[in-house]
Amino acid sequence: MDSAALLDLLGNENRRRILRLLAHKPCYVTEISEYLDVSPKAVIDHLRKLEEAGIIESRTDSQRRKYFHISRNLRLEVNVSPYEFGTKSAYPRNRALDVTTWRYLSLDIHASEEGEDSQSLAAELRELERLENELSMAQRWVQGRLTDVLDRLTDELDATENSRLYADVLLELADEPKGTDSISEAVDAPPGMIEQVLAEMADEGLVSRVTDGWTLVE
Numbered sequence: 001m002d003s004a005a006l007l008d009l010l011g012n013e014n015r016r017r018i019l020r021l022l023a024h025k026p027c028y029v030t031e032i033s034e035y036l037d038v039s040p041k042a043v044i045d046h047l048r049k050l051e052e053a054g055i056i057e058s059r060t061d062s063q064r065r066k067y068f069h070i071s072r073n074l075r076l077e078v079n080v081s082p083y084e085f086g087t088k089s090a091y092p093r094n095r096a097l098d099v100t101t102w103r104y105l106s107l108d109i110h111a112s113e114e115g116e117d118s119q120s121l122a123a124e125l126r127e128l129e130r131l132e133n134e135l136s137m138a139q140r141w142v143q144g145r146l147t148d149v150l151d152r153l154t155d156e157l158d159a160t161e162n163s164r165l166y167a168d169v170l171l172e173l174a175d176e177p178k179g180t181d182s183i184s185e186a187v188d189a190p191p192g193m194i195e196q197v198l199a200e201m202a203d204e205g206l207v208s209r210v211t212d213g214w215t216l217v218e
Contacts, residue, residue, distance in 0.1 A: 003086045006076070009053055014038060015046050019070065022056060026069040082147055084164065156204070165189060169197055170206070170216070179213030 010016060014036055021027055021035055029047070033040045047068055050056045055076075058068045078087050153170075154163040168187040172178055180198065184191040198214050201207045207214050 003078075006053070006087050007078070009049060009055075012046070014042070015050060018043075018046055018050065019055070022068060022070050026059075026067040028065050028067050032068070081143060082150070165193075166197060166201065169194065169201070173207060173214060173216045177210050177212040177215040182213070 010019075017036055018032055021032060027035070029040050029043050032047070033043045036043065047056065047058075051058060051068070054071060055074060056068050057071045058066050060066050076087060079085065150163050150167055153167055165187065169183055172183045172186050178186075180191050180194050183198075184194045187194070198207055198209075202209070205217055208217050
């Protein structure tokens with residue numbers, strides 16, 4: 001789902017209230033209807049849209065009552081900055097996935113001793129919340145540095161209006177030469193616009209034309 005469709009879906013106050021309720025516990029239609037003080041028919045329509053988008057899921061209990069809950073594999077993030085606007089999803093790890101073995105992960109993450117008693121579970125929850133806070137701070141730092149680098153790129157190319165596009169083109173050429181059509185498809189911009197950007201970057205000595213298309217100037 002693209003950013004516009006997702007934000008339009010979540011722009012409805014009652015759908016946001018449904019998600020706040022489901023974040024606490026699974027609910028059936030009548031519960032949600034009473035909570036929102038709206039008709040069951042309207043609730044069903046909201047639930048259908050959220051379920052079609054993959055934001056919520058449903059299950060039926062032994063009494064054939066249908067319960068709704070937020071999808072277990074879902075985390076949505078909305079990114080808005082001077083150089084970016086969009087949404088992305090992040091998914092919980094598979095229990096078999098051990099991030100402590102990742103050599104390219106610089107965070108100091110220790111494997112927890114999983115236990116069943118409430119004290120060990122509370123300790124693990126506290127540690128995960130601490131890590132989540134640290135990741136949030138790191139994300140803010142990265143966003144600040146990213147904005148700073150894009151500001152410098154804007155000044156370098158005098159490209160106030162299209163600095164994000166210039167950056168995306170540079171990133172596409174970071175690993176190997178590429179043709180205009182390939183870059184155009186990757187950054188979702190018309191080939192003519194990409195040709196203009198590449199020509200301006202060539203004038204600044206950042207890229208050059210080669211047999212395979214365009215490449216960065218070392």
